[in-house]
Amino acid sequence: MNKKRGQQSVVFDSPPVITSTANIVGPMEGEGILAEFYDRILLDNLNGNDNWEQCESYMMEWAIKKAIEKDNSTVDDIDYVLAGDLLNQLMSTHFALRNIGRPFLGMYGACSTLAESMLVGSTLIDGGFANKIVTCVSSHHDTAERQYRFPTELGVQRPMISQWTVTGSGAVLVSANGTGPRITAATVGKIVDIGMKDPNAMGPAMAPAAVDTLWHHFDDTGRQPNYYDMIFTGDLGSVGKNLVIQLFKEQGVDLSTNYEDCGCMIFKEEQDAHAGASGCASSGVVYTGYIHKQLLKQKLRKILLVGTGSLHSTTSYQQKESIPCIAHAVAIEM
Known part of the structure; x- marks a missing residue:
């Protein structure tokens, strides 16, 4: 069957299953609209780490491991991890993945990275190249401000059209088999x-x-x-x-x-x-x-x-x- 549809789309023969998800957020997000839907809310933006970048790596590692745990799987069951963040050279992701120890593909689509990772991961599974893949993204308000704009300590006034970078991480476990969307x-x-x-x-x-x-x-x-x-x-x-x-x-x-x-x-x-x-x-x-x-x-x-x-x-x-x-x-x- 031709899976390619039109110019830019694919339709999967054996649609991969999202068997678990996990997330972790910062304190501001935890005070927001969707507080009841988060697995974990940090008390502050450092969470005991020396700097914001270390905290972002911690959140990603936690989300990946939590998604695997909720799937009743082990880290060794994961064929590939597809993950990314906003920082130069995906440094938050790279430090997070040091402690995961699974084959890894770094993904960068800026804030489109989760959809991009789910797309690529689904293609690998539908093609028969993997059985379980974790896709994960992270961002941190203070790391993003420091890299793209100004350190938060400066207190620079933000224009009304600007947005607030989310402090958090979300992981999606995609499987060839199982129950779920x-x-x-x-x-x-x-x-x-x-x-x-x-x-x-x-x-x-x-x-x-x-x-x-x-x-x-x-x-x-x-x-x-x-x-x-x-x-x-x-x-x-x-x-x-x-x-x-x-x-x-x-x-x-x-x-x-x-x-x-x-x-x-x-x-x-x-x-x-x-x-x-x-x-x-x-x-x-x-x-x-x-x-x-x-x-x-x-x-x-x-x-x-x-x-x-x-x-x-x-x-x-x-x-x-x-x-x-x-x-x-x-x-x-x-």
Whole structure:
């Protein structure tokens, strides 16, 4: 059977199963909207470590091991770990994986990394190259601020269009067999760059990439938006989310009835996250917590998770380059 559909999508012959998930978040996330859906909430952003980067590595290692434990598996049962974060050379991930000891593929799609990892992992399993894979992402507000903007100690004022990087980690265990939601299809995104240069305005920069991937997913698979109970983007925030709705509306499609952005689901308004949440862990903790549990309860039966990534770096920003963006989609069904 031809698994490739259209230009950018695949439909899996033997859809891999998500048999467990795990997540861990920081204290601000623990005070937010989805507190009841987190496995563990840290008391502070260091958790006894010497620096924020060590804390981020700790969260990823914890989430991976917890997902394996909840699957009633052992680390040795895992064929591959596919994981990534936001830092240069994936350093948080690399230090976390030192203590896992399994074959590892580093993944980088900025904040689209969870969807990208689930897509690649599902392809490996559907192709018969693995039986169990853990995909995992992490981000940390203070490590991201230190790398991409300013150290938090400076207290730099943030513009209202900016978003708050999530402190947390989410892990998804994908298996060839078992019980749980299945990854039935996926769409690989392509770079979309509309010329924006403001790294604070990631939502507006990424929204066109999300729309492009969604259009190709619908066109490639023949599925309409109403095929899904809900469509979730990763971290466009309130501004990017409204742009997606508007861009679809201009094409005669009302996406507002079954569409939400993970970046709008994490923090309460009074927490002053401005335009919402961002970071790899935005979709990471929302999927592994709230969305996955809704699927298990069959309150949701078919969802499309669209990871969104702003692929700029400190170097590209200093060179006054525009922001290339990408979005990857995975269809998950009970």
